[in-house]
Amino acid sequence: MHQLLLEKGITKSKLDTLKNEITSVEDELQHQEEQIEDVSEQLKNKNVILEKENKQQMKNELDALMKKFGVRDVSELLKSKK
Incomplete structure (x- = not known):
């Protein structure tokens, strides 16, 4: 009995x-x-920030090109290519 206990x-x-x-x-x-x-x-937030930065950079580059070539509106540029 003691052994079982x-x-x-x-x-x-x-x-x-x-x-x-x-x-x-x-x-x-x-x-x-x-x-x-x-x-x-954190990765999701970083991706959102990077996406916004990329969009802003593309907008800035487009604005610079439009000024360089004297284009006031992108639609004007597209019409001139037709």
Whole structure:
């Protein structure tokens, strides 16, 4: 009887250890998931900023070319190419 109680205690101890390890792993996974979401949001915001910067740069280049060639309206330029 004493041996069974001793084995039961060892088994319970092992189960408690495993439960603690599982909890620790779950916490770490939750932390990593939050980090991934944060990085994803940062990348999304950076892409939006870069897209706006690229559009502005293209607009500036188009404006410079229009001034260089004396074009006031893009539609005028398109008409002259026909």
